[in-house]
Amino acid sequence: MGGTMRSGALVSTRAALAGATGNALVMGVAEVSTPLGWVLLPGLLGVSTRPRVAALISAWAVVLLTASVVVPVVPGHRADPWALGASVVSLAAVPLLAWARRRREARAIARVPAPRDVAVFAVPAGPGHAALGVCRSPGEVAAAVPLRRGGLRVLVGVAHGATLARPEHARALESAFRREAPRRGRALPQIADTLDQLVRDIAPGGYLAATLVEVSPDGRVTLLRRGGPDAVVDAGPQIRPAGVPDGGPMGLAGVATSGTQVPAGTRRVAVTPALDDAHSRPSEAALRSPRAVDAVVALTGRRGGGRRSGPALVLDLPPERPA
Structure with a gap:
């Protein structure tokens, strides 16, 4: 990126x-x-x-x-x-x-100060705001596309396979997402299908494990998992997994899925492969960092130090949103 x-x-x-x-x-x-x-x-x-x-x-x-x-x-x-x-x-x-x-x-996407080994971008997300952290770890695929009237679509994932994980192919996947995301009439499942076909064309032996996120102008959040990480949501008393159904990685024989909407009242949504990695799973303190940009920096860090791993997306939304 x-x-x-x-x-x-x-x-x-x-x-x-x-x-x-x-x-x-x-x-x-x-x-x-x-x-x-x-x-x-x-x-x-x-x-x-x-x-x-x-x-x-x-x-x-x-x-x-x-x-x-x-x-x-x-x-x-x-x-x-x-x-x-x-x-x-x-x-x-x-x-x-x-x-x-x-x-x-x-101007809608602004890079904010962060440690040298992670690039953090702040983006409007409906009535709230989002932060996306990019570390350029192997196979990392991440892109954010602002939509008209303040909406947002984000791709968060990791490319697997020696060919697909090459930097130029990861960039091709990001470019395809940026091309498809702003088009009218293109829902998340259709965008996922386009990426699925691109993965098959680039590297038949590889696959992309990704989660697609959409924030509507009024603050509704929709998630679509294709082998990517589940989200965690903060709705007040506790942080819990969103339980988004997994349709299988792109490039493999996946199951057609539709988007899952995050319940109204959710104040924070976090999506990162670190959530599914037992060796670098973030703490609740990291997920509850005061600002979205601080949470992203904490989510990309590894326990005990070492190279950061991304991508990481954090959405902060007003508690009162349409159901």
Whole structure:
């Protein structure tokens, strides 16, 4: 994850370029010559992706509308200076808008001070907040994606197998999650299925033991286990396991499962492989650390010292939430 944690683009590069090309063809065949018809869709696609890709889409859209004027096989974009100028200016603004969106999302994820051997990121989580600790231990896979209106999706897991646990493949899994998590209509089981297929493609002999977490804008927490750690929840008198059903690791013959919602009134949720590791199982004091970022640092530590092990996620939520 490095020094920063990136959020995913809503549209892939191929899809955006294909959309801009298809829009130009449709506008030409339909004899639509207004700048709005030629610029609106490429602009929306560009704003929904990374700034560099947005610049590529804008440049390609300029090429397409220029071709429609220079080689008017079918009536295309208007050739008068006003229309051409309006389109060029609009497309030039698209990368700037994509950059502004990216900056706004990046500000939602802030790295906070922590020991040198663990990177801790603070993220809004509905009406509460979350902390994600990353240690770059072998096979560690972790990604957090802020959603619209304050929601959050997080992947916490460990890749197993010599091939799948390689850093570049762990990063590929994180990138796939960042790509899928913000897409509308993609529920946690569907995201898990996409990761499952990617694991099979990368390393048929490996598997990903992960837990997916979703926090809705109103504070509801949903967990989906695919071989990953169970969560522990703090609802007041005692800290207890959440008892989330395990659907089996991704990449192996798992059982289809739906998400499990954390009961209303839960004040803290913690998810980390250390919860299932008898040699580094955290104490209740670590789980009850005053702040989420402090709890994450404590959860990644090993008893007796030694290299920290992650990832670790802690959610702190207001006690009063919708059932």
